[in-house]
Ligand SMILES: [K+]
């Protein structure tokens with residue numbers, strides 16, 4: 001059994017190694033624009049944010065770091081994202097192959113989808129998808145930067161490539177000081193980024209299902225059906241909420257044409273899951289828009305991918321359980337299938353742990369800083385769900401606050417994927433059970 | 443089956459009738475101190491707050507209402523509290539008797555505890571406990587008001603009785619404009635109120651178990667064990683958190699002696715579950731203290747009593763499930779007993795519905811008012827959990843906001859007890875089940 005548990009130690013070890021190497025590289029004077037040595041905590045924060053594909057920053061990526069430093073950051077979120085997709089896929093494959101198998105994994109999508117391949121084909125597939133999508137997106141963005149904004153070719157290529165890789169990996173880093181706010185009326189920049197984010201935030205199992213079965217509802221796994229329809233629902237709901245809530249806000253959508261309002265509301269319905277670019281000033285959002293963002297960021301994207309949050313399927317399981325209880329049915333059914341007891345408990349666990357972490361972190365941040373509560377809560381959710389959006393308080397956090405955010409980003413990205421793998425591999429059965437007795441609840 | 447479902451319609455109908463009658467009485471000019479007619483919404487808000495034993499107010503109880511009006515409020519929270527305790531006990535009894543029985547109720551505490559009695563003995567017991575505790579508490583408070591504060595007898599008796607009944611029913615209404623802030627250094631006033639609240643917030647099944655078996659851990663039901671130990675843990679944790687967080691706050695504990703700091707921190711660890719008196723200015727609490735209060739208020743007290751919130755047992759079930767998943771065990775065990783699948787789903791449902799209601803209400807309040815987010819969230823949790831504490835924004839809410847709070851108080855009090863009864867009585871089994879298929883979550 002020890003050997004089987006190795007992956008559970010391997011994932012955090014690999015991520016910690018990447019973060020440590022990134023910290024050391026960013027610590028070098030060559031990484032900063034003015035050639036001075038960065039504070040250790042700043043290097044650690046930036047490296048963790050990049051490897052965990054979060055995108056929260058305490059210094060401006062565009063002006064603080066040298067081209068070398070920006071290249072290090074680019075490399076870190078590329079290997080971070082690639083590592084996450086590969087790990088999720090490979091351990092799904094391992095679990096599906098039958099060692100350490102438990103009932104909860106036996107019926108999961110990886111089994112039917114991933115047994116067909118082997119480790120090498122999974123790696124090749126991840127690599128192929130990465131290269132194709134990133135190259136296509138980089139080409140579009142580079143072309144647009146050259147043709148419409150008169151960037152020199154080298155500069156256009158750099159910004160285009162940076163944003164393409166950042167978008168594909170849901171990393172949220174931008175090589176512009178104001179993220180993509182300078183292009184808020186340019187659909188040719190914003191729409192391709194949105195499409196890449198929506199696709200990759202579905203997660204690897206869904207991308208593989210789409211590749212095998214195309215847009216064929218009947219042949220999709222339950223996991224794909226839930227993730228795709230949940231994504232559609234959240235995108236539509238988020239779009240309408242942001243459009244309505246910010247319509248007249250003079251600091252966001254207020255002064256825009258109707259077309260630009262629609263484009264930017266759509267962009268900001270996509271970014272909370274969990275890409276983290278911003279075309280609007282998040283710090284100027286109304287409180288109710290921040291709340292809509294809390295909700296969208298907490299849920300995040302699809303499982304086993306670069307998206308963070310509790311995941312769409314987790315949320316769907318919760319909703320289905322609640323609905324079945326309200327309708328007084330014994331089973332939680334979705335799309336003609338019922339969920340097992342184990343997956344219901346797992347979903348509950350994910351939500352309670354995520355909520356507790358965010359609650360605890362926000363309380364601690366409130367104790368050590370005078371910053372507004374709604375901004376600290378936003379920052380905590382954004383860090384845990386590896387979104388990278390901020391109302392602008394990240395750089396104002398004291399060292400202890402930055403360490404909390406570093407911990408949230410690491411746990412939110414590495415912890416959840418490790419726990420999911422651990423759960424999938426299963427535990428030792430106990431030789432006895434206690435008798436059942438139930439309290440009155442509610 | 444129709445007759446069996448009547449209780450589910452009966453409870454809201456009785457509460458709505460009480461609220462309607464209370465609204466009409468408070469609407470009469472005789473109810474106000476200056477003899478003018480109250481706005482209808484103010485009368486409705488106050489009546490709902492009283493019947494739902496919440497204690498949120500839009501006008502000052504002591505100065506706005508006449509003695510007649512205050513008497514109406516007193517009567518409303520007394521019948522509200524009595525109605526809740528009786529309903530919870532009687533429907534537990536009915537469900538235990540075997541009609542409409544489902545597995546989830548079959549093993550619950552009511553069955554073993556309440557089958558021994560019948561409806562009349564339950565009513566008599568509730569009445570006896572009410573009268574004894576209220577009379578004892580009223581005697582202590584009246585004596586103290588006379589002897590130490592030189593109140594005339596009539597005035598002392600009025601304030602003593604009002605606070606005794608309010609404390610016993612966890613109503614949170616005070617006949618003083620500043621609640622009990624005028625007695626913040628007087629342990630003879632604060633301690634008896636705390637004791638009454640701690641006892642009654644345990645809920646009726648626990649009180650009955652204590653009466654039958656005394657302080658005998660071994661003979662207690664699982665429900666009693668969880669509620670009592672959970673109460674102890676939350677009181678201790680809340681006390682330490684509030685003491686530490688507010689220790690140096692000049693507007694709360696800061697200027698007090700160490701003894702008074704301890705007394706008031708203890709008082710404010712008891713009040714969020716869900717009594718609602720305040721000896722400190724809640725509006726002056728630090729953000730982190732508000733967060734500790736969010737947590738304590740959301741959990742609330744024991745099931746089947748005048749306490750609100752999701753209840754201690756619900757929280758315990760969630761924690762046990764999370765712990766069992768983290769430890770990779772198949773069962774959620776507490777005190778040598780395992781929980782059934784149904785109670786886990788029920789706990790999840792209660793928490794998700796409660797959280798959604800509070801989230802939705804806070805978002806709406808943020809849209810229609812410019813009030814601070816942390817205060818609106820506090821107000822929503824306080825209303826749903828029928829706590830009655832406020833940072834002071836209740837009276838500043840526009841009519842639409844007051845209606846939201848009215849709805850939260852009603853759903854939080856009447857809705858939850860009705861849903862619990864409906865769940866206990868069970869639903870119709872479906873003649874088929876879908877095949878099981880599980881998505882990847884987390
Ligand atoms: K991100």
Ligand SMILES: [K+]
Pocket residue numbers: 495496497612613614716717718828829830
């Ligand atoms: K109350």
